[in-house]
Structure formats: structure tokens, C-alpha cells
Amino acid sequence: MESEVEVPDEAGHWIATWTAMPQLTEPDNLPPAPYAGEGPVLADSTVRQTVRVTAGGSRLRLRLSNAFGRTPLPITRVTVALPDGGLAGVSAIQPGSLRPVTFHGRPSAVVPAGAQFVSDPLDLALPPGTVLSVTLHLADGQAGTDITSHPGSRTTSYLAPGNQAEAAVLTGATPVEHWYFLSGVEVWAAPGAATLALIGDSLTDGRGSTTNGNDRWPDQLFDRLRADPRTAGVAIANQGAGGNRVLNDGLGPAALARLDRDVLAQSGVAWLGVFEGVNDLGTAEATEDAQKKVADDLIAAYDQIITRAHAQHIQVYGATLTPFAGSFYDDDQGHREAARQAVNEWIRDGGGFDAVIDFDRAARDPGDPRRLVAAYDVGDHLHLSPAGYRALADAFPARLLIRQRD
Incomplete structure (x- = not known):
């Protein structure tokens, strides 16, 4: 007896609409x-x-x-x-x-x-x-x-x-x-629908957001997207986790190790947003040499993620790392801040990502760019409040999620 196999066609296809x-x-x-x-x-x-x-x-x-x-x-x-x-x-x-x-x-x-x-x-x-x-x-x-x-x-x-x-x-x-x-959770969606997968840490997982409030930045981005007919078919697969890192396992496998499972094997993914690296900087030694090495390694890792996602015809968008001065990751000599700036410079100008999401610009205090805007700071100078997550959601250009049709 032959089994019936559903394949993407004019009637629709499977997309990931929620993930953890x-x-x-x-x-x-x-x-x-x-x-x-x-x-x-x-x-x-x-x-x-x-x-x-x-x-x-x-x-x-x-x-x-x-x-x-x-x-x-x-x-x-x-x-x-x-x-x-x-x-x-x-x-x-x-x-x-x-x-x-x-x-x-x-x-x-x-x-x-x-x-x-x-x-x-x-x-x-x-x-x-x-x-x-x-x-x-x-x-x-x-x-x-x-x-x-x-x-x-x-x-x-x-x-x-x-x-x-x-x-x-x-x-x-x-x-x-x-x-x-x-x-x-996957849904059978219209042909134009597709998924934006997000690789991230606690800032994407939503630490500082409201319990049962669905006001993490990916949630608030979705609310914005569905109000626009051009992006109403975009699903978001939030694959953030508190304490996660890009280079080494921490709380959960490193982003490099989990990319296949959490992004490439998900149904209907057309875009990948990468907003991760703060924990790599924060857990490396606060010396100039150590921070330079972790910054260089992060940039090489981003390039690996881009290469692997492009092989699956997925567009990759890089988000700049948000400030953390005054947090437990801050150091008196400013070596971690220098590394953050180096990483952000490559994200913005290195030419590796298909587009840049400038979360640093959206969240930083204009009077002291090493720090979060006070109203966006949940209190630990690292994680954001719901208002801060709204600022990140608003900083994501919706035009990047409009699918081009032949």
C-alpha cells in the first residue's frame, strides 16, 4: 500500500510557526x-x-x-x-x-x-x-x-x-x-508564507519580558508584521535560549552546534536572524588578548553560519550586539566593550550578512553609547524591558521579509 505524501504545491506548504x-x-x-x-x-x-x-x-x-x-x-x-x-x-x-x-x-x-x-x-x-x-x-x-x-x-x-x-x-x-x-508547532500555510528563524540568547528568549504577556521582541515583531498585508504571512521561530553562546556550549549547545537542528531542519525557513554573541564576550577573560580572540572567533563563526544557511537558500540577517556597560559583563579596562565594537563593526560593514539589523543603535543611550537607554533597561544593564524589546522589534526592517515573486 502506497502512502500519501504531501508536497509543497499551489495549495500550500508546512512552515514552523512556533518553536522552543x-x-x-x-x-x-x-x-x-x-x-x-x-x-x-x-x-x-x-x-x-x-x-x-x-x-x-x-x-x-x-x-x-x-x-x-x-x-x-x-x-x-x-x-x-x-x-x-x-x-x-x-x-x-x-x-x-x-x-x-x-x-x-x-x-x-x-x-x-x-x-x-x-x-x-x-x-x-x-x-x-x-x-x-x-x-x-x-x-x-x-x-x-x-x-x-x-x-x-x-x-x-x-x-x-x-x-x-x-x-x-x-x-x-x-x-x-x-x-x-x-x-x-507547524501549520499548513498559503504558498507565500515563510518562516523567519531566530538564533539568540536570553535577549531573544525574552528575559525581562512579561510572563504570559508574549512581549519578547520576536512577539512584538510578529504583531507588527501581521498588521501589514505584505508581511502577514511571515511566521517566527524563536530559537533563543538564556545563557546560550555561539562558540561554546553553555546553557544548551552552542549556536554552531545547534544550527542544523534549530534552523536548517525547520519547515519553511526563508530567513535567519542572528542576534547572539554577548555571552561569548562576557564569559571570556576580560583581557585585551582574550577579548580580541573571542571577537575574531565570533566573526569567523558568523561566516560559518552564513555559509551553511546560504547552502539551504536562506537569507541571513545579522543583528548588532546591544550595550552592557554597568552589567556583570562590564570590565574596568573596557576590553569587552572594545570587542563588542569590533564585532559590531564587522556585522555592519564586513559584507557577510545579507542585511544588518542595528539593535545596538536602537537600544543604546545617545548620551553614553556603552549603556542601554534607561527606559529600556530591566535593571541589570544587560536585559531589556518590554519597552526595550519593542524598540528592537521596531528596528527590524519589514522590507527584509517581503518575498519576491516571479
Whole structure:
């Protein structure tokens, strides 16, 4: 029996409309007791989490990740629904909106260690900006404590005992601010739709943004794009993670190591935005030689990212690094600031990127360009407030995301 394979055609194609970078869950970010401790993690437990999709579509499918698990991930039941009130971070769902999710026609899946599973397509129309509730039940749980998550969700999820995958209201739910196992949502979108993938650190992940507010800079960029008919079909895949670096593993694999999984293997990616490098500068020694080396290595790494993305016909846009004077990354001799300026000079004038997003110009204090504008500073002189993230979103030229048609 031949299987039916969907291929991109005039009817549409699959695009990534929401993503969360998979990470190895640190001990402090594991589910609280009794969901982790003795025995498998999340045994006979329900996980309900909400995500806001960007571009909409007529069908959806999910990506579940066991990228960092050392044992198989047995998922017993998966459902999707619309959350009560259409709001992020709520545990209740709208009556009548629940749909079962299957994998090769089966209601369950066992995701091998290091792998991911993509669900079967599901007929559920999602308008742009819809908040989706995804619920998982794990009957047996996952053995060991190496599980895959995205700790910096800035969105409230819920853990509950037993199989409550179809419950409209969860009983005995415990709130947590992490996403577990869910790494992507894809939609079947119109032919002109495409995805902007973003590689970044905590500034893209949204540290300083409002929990359940969806006001990270990628969120606010999406809100701006969908108001313009020329860019209304642009989806955004936010692959930022707090503490991430370009050159070396930190919190999560380095950008060079995760590029294939987090960008090149995602559906429908036409553009890549690179806004990362501050953590590389900040964690290298604050000597002149060390900072010169890390700046040179960052520039070489950007060139690698550009080369690999261009091989997949993806346009690559480089964002300048924002100021951090006064933060824990600052140094008295100014060597890290000199390295930041050197990196930004190459991003602007080196000719490697297809276009430049000047976040440094958007966020810096005109009176002291080494520092953030006070109103944009969340308080640690490194991360931005929602107003600061709005400034970054406004600095992204929408013209770069208008697809040229023959």
C-alpha cells in the first residue's frame, strides 16, 4: 500500500510557526515533587502548556523532542485545544475545542533517546496569533533525570496527576514556568508564507519580558508584521535560549552546534536572524588578548553560519550586539566593550550578512553609547524591558521579509 505524501504545491506548504529551543533540563528546572524524584519523571502525569503561534494555517502538527533524553520518552496521549479565554498561561480549555493528536495513526508514541517525533496532520484552523493549549500524558514517565525542556518559557504550564489529557479543567494542577518536550508547532500555510528563524540568547528568549504577556521582541515583531498585508504571512521561530553562546556550549549547545537542528531542519525557513554573541564576550577573560580572540572567533563563526544557511537558500540577517556597560559583563579596562565594537563593526560593514539589523543603535543611550537607554533597561544593564524589546522589534526592517515573486 502506497502512502500519501504531501508536497509543497499551489495549495500550500508546512512552515514552523512556533518553536522552543530544546535543552537538557538542569536540576533546578526539573518538575517539582512528586513529579520528579523517586522513579521515572512525570510518571502517570499530565503536562498542559500553552504557546502562541505566529502565522496561521488550516492544519497543524506538533514536534515533540527527546533530544537530551538518555532513555526513550513514552508519550501516552496528546491533545490540543484552545485555552479558556484564548489566553496564554491558563490551565482550562474551551469546551468543544479539544482534538486528539496521533502519530502514524496511533494515539501514543515512544520517542527514542536523542530523537524527535512529528505528529500526524490535524485539521484545526489557527488564525495568526492564536494561543494553543497542548496537553501530554505520560503513563510510565521517563526514566532518569535527563529530560528535554525549554526552561525560559516566560509562560505558565501546569502539571497534574493521572491522565487528564481530555479534561476541560485540570484537578490538582501545579503551575511551573517551563515547557517540557514540546519543541515546535507547524501549520499548513498559503504558498507565500515563510518562516523567519531566530538564533539568540536570553535577549531573544525574552528575559525581562512579561510572563504570559508574549512581549519578547520576536512577539512584538510578529504583531507588527501581521498588521501589514505584505508581511502577514511571515511566521517566527524563536530559537533563543538564556545563557546560550555561539562558540561554546553553555546553557544548551552552542549556536554552531545547534544550527542544523534549530534552523536548517525547520519547515519553511526563508530567513535567519542572528542576534547572539554577548555571552561569548562576557564569559571570556576580560583581557585585551582574550577579548580580541573571542571577537575574531565570533566573526569567523558568523561566516560559518552564513555559509551553511546560504547552502539551504536562506537569507541571513545579522543583528548588532546591544550595550552592557554597568552589567556583570562590564570590565574596568573596557576590553569587552572594545570587542563588542569590533564585532559590531564587522556585522555592519564586513559584507557577510545579507542585511544588518542595528539593535545596538536602537537600544543604546545617545548620551553614553556603552549603556542601554534607561527606559529600556530591566535593571541589570544587560536585559531589556518590554519597552526595550519593542524598540528592537521596531528596528527590524519589514522590507527584509517581503518575498519576491516571479
